[in-house]
Amino acid sequence: MPQKATSPKYVRLTGEERRARLIEAGLACMARGGIQEFTVDKICAEAGVSRGLIIHHFGSMNALLTAVYATMYDGSTKLSRELAPGETRLAALLDAFFAPEVFNRDAFNIWLTLWGQISINHDLKEEHRLQYAEYVRDVAEAIGEVAVESGRNVDADVLARSLVCLIDGLGIQHCIEPMSMHADDAKAACRSFLLPHLGSF
Amino acid sequence: MPQKATSPKYVRLTGEERRARLIEAGLACMARGGIQEFTVDKICAEAGVSRGLIIHHFGSMNALLTAVYATMYDGSTKLSRELAPGETRLAALLDAFFAPEVFNRDAFNIWLTLWGQISINHDLKEEHRLQYAEYVRDVAEAIGEVAVESGRNVDADVLARSLVCLIDGLGIQHCIEPMSMHADDAKAACRSFLLPHLGSF
DNA sequence: ACCACAACTATACGGTAGTTCAACAGAGAA
DNA sequence: TTCTCTGTTGAACTACCGTATAGTTGTGGT
Numbered sequence: 001m002p003q004k005a006t007s008p009k010y011v012r013l014t015g016e017e018r019r020a021r022l023i024e025a026g027l028a029c030m031a032r033g034g035i036q037e038f039t040v041d042k043i044c045a046e047a048g049v050s051r052g053l054i055i056h057h058f059g060s061m062n063a064l065l066t067a068v069y070a071t072m073y074d075g076s077t078k079l080s081r082e083l084a085p086g087e088t089r090l091a092a093l094l095d096a097f098f099a100p101e102v103f104n105r106d107a108f109n110i111w112l113t114l115w116g117q118i119s120i121n122h123d124l125k126e127e128h129r130l131q132y133a134e135y136v137r138d139v140a141e142a143i144g145e146v147a148v149e150s151g152r153n154v155d156a157d158v159l160a161r162s163l164v165c166l167i168d169g170l171g172i173q174h175c176i177e178p179m180s181m182h183a184d185d186a187k188a189a190c191r192s193f194l195l196p197h198l199g200s201f
Numbered sequence: 202m203p204q205k206a207t208s209p210k211y212v213r214l215t216g217e218e219r220r221a222r223l224i225e226a227g228l229a230c231m232a233r234g235g236i237q238e239f240t241v242d243k244i245c246a247e248a249g250v251s252r253g254l255i256i257h258h259f260g261s262m263n264a265l266l267t268a269v270y271a272t273m274y275d276g277s278t279k280l281s282r283e284l285a286p287g288e289t290r291l292a293a294l295l296d297a298f299f300a301p302e303v304f305n306r307d308a309f310n311i312w313l314t315l316w317g318q319i320s321i322n323h324d325l326k327e328e329h330r331l332q333y334a335e336y337v338r339d340v341a342e343a344i345g346e347v348a349v350e351s352g353r354n355v356d357a358d359v360l361a362r363s364l365v366c367l368i369d370g371l372g373i374q375h376c377i378e379p380m381s382m383h384a385d386d387a388k389a390a391c392r393s394f395l396l397p398h399l400g401s402f
Numbered sequence: 403a404c405c406a407c408a409a410c411t412a413t414a415c416g417g418t419a420g421t422t423c424a425a426c427a428g429a430g431a432a
Numbered sequence: 433t434t435c436t437c438t439g440t441t442g443a444a445c446t447a448c449c450g451t452a453t454a455g456t457t458g459t460g461g462t
Contacts, residue, residue: 050411112317162390165370189363196397251441
């Protein structure tokens with residue numbers, strides 16, 4: 001006996017929302033198996049859609065990869081929040097970096113995969129240039145604020161670049177051997193790195 | 202007119218030497234194009250041998266990958282040399298890390314690729330466990346020596362772990378944007394990191 | 403009710419992945 | 433020379449890659 005209203009063959013979304021879901025699926029696959037799992041088959045299966053959709057919405061796998069990279073930056077480095085009274089922007093930034101949503105195995109497995117692609121993928125390199133400069137500038141400004149406040153003379157840019165490298169390295173270590181590098185250890189290492197230059201903040 | 206001695210159809214090597222050459226070819230491919238270029242076709246073409254040899258000598262591509270990882274450790278972290286009079290082992294270690302043969306784009310492109318594989322590849326994870334612990338221990342001992350000499354009380358293990366992370370992060374940055382992070386900058390960052398804990402060394 | 407368009411499916415295509423294997427080539431021993 | 437290993441080739445195999453495209457489904461405007 002036929003149903004009056006037949007059940008839909010698929011769930012229809014707006015292009016923008018479908019793109020977001022494909023990016024999420026791509027992130028999940030990449031976290032699970034690096035660039036080898038970042039394939040049309042795996043991502044579409046993860047998202048529960050047919051194989052044609054990635055090309056339809058992004059034009060190419062490379063475009064999806066670039067979108068994934070941009071999404072990682074959005075999620076990890078642009079989480080400015082309200083400062084508590086007396087809290088410096090630098091302290092808030094460090095808290096954000098080592099929050100569980102940002103500092104975790106999956107995330108750094110994805111970062112590791114993406115970094116490995118940057119130097120061999122022109123589009124990704126372009127996207128990186130756009131995002132990274134802004135990221136370091138934010139950190140440098142936060143360091144500069146503390147330096148001014150405490151009347152110390154530091155090269156905020158150099159310090160920021162080193163700090164960012166340290167954070168990356170700590171994240172990698174956490175990714176590879178989580179037990180040997182907890183978020184607290186990592187944050188402490190960063191503070192210990194900054195302390196001699198800025199004092200407590 | 203036929204030659205008396207026909208030219209050989211291929212160059213015959215001992216198994217060990219062929220393995221070494223395949224590893225070198227694998228490194229070259231990985232430096233060029235990450236894990237995507239680390240394929241049977243590309244590596245055998247690079248080494249100038251037929252496609253069957255990798256399986257014959259290593260049993261699987263995964264075994265070759267593991268051998269490549271071990272080779273990177275041999276080349277980068279086990280280059281102890283004679284100490285100059287009055288030179289600390291820590292200073293020599295830092296010099297070695299930032300020497301051109303170790304601190305360069307190709308090398309860190311390879312490291313990046315390998316690190317991205319560790320958490321998704323069981324064999325590689327095993328190899329990592331063996332190598333990394335020894336590496337950190339060496340650094341920690343070098344730090345400990347300086348600490349004792351200068352009569353300072355530091356946690357050499359914690360310091361070593363952080364230093365190693367910093368070096369990794371600096372290397373990645375150099376790999377992705379060489380102009381923004383020269384070897385000298387990177388070494389200076391490491392010294393600046395250690396200075397408050399150890400004094401000059 | 404119909405149309406126009408966007409979202410989506412399904413499949414086909416050429417290329418390339420890692421592995422297997424039977425046959426061949428070279429070098430030293432007998 | 434002949435035998436015996438080991439190194440080496442190269443084609444065959446199955447599986448999967450990213451892309452292209454023809455056709456179907458759903459939705460909102462008129």
